[in-house]
Amino acid sequence: MLYVYASTIDEGSGAGLIVVSPKGRPYEHALKFMFKTPNNEAEYEALLADMEIYSKLGEECLKAFSDSQLVVSQMKGEYEAHDPSMVAYLAKVKKKYTMFKKFKIEHVP
Numbered sequence: 001m002l003y004v005y006a007s008t009i010d011e012g013s014g015a016g017l018i019v020v021s022p023k024g025r026p027y028e029h030a031l032k033f034m035f036k037t038p039n040n041e042a043e044y045e046a047l048l049a050d051m052e053i054y055s056k057l058g059e060e061c062l063k064a065f066s067d068s069q070l071v072v073s074q075m076k077g078e079y080e081a082h083d084p085s086m087v088a089y090l091a092k093v094k095k096k097y098t099m100f101k102k103f104k105i106e107h108v109p
Contacts, residue, residue, distance in 0.1 A: 015046030043068035044089035051096050061102040072107040
């Protein structure tokens, strides 16, 4: 499982990642983005980073949790992505999740 959360403030953007191995061991990571990004883009960046870490652990099934209703709803097809950057991020994440035999994403407030 992985948990994704991101934040954007005037000083920059970052993300927190918690990857939980199948044996229940949590791995916590913090990212600072060296580029300015809106909060929703930071959420996608965090999700992409988490997916990369999880795939490097050799896991084939992934259940992700995100506090971004927009990202989760776009991934599930409940919301459409209209902004060009959101369309691009959605495509990147969808391409990356094909690395997993099973992928599920859920919203957690």
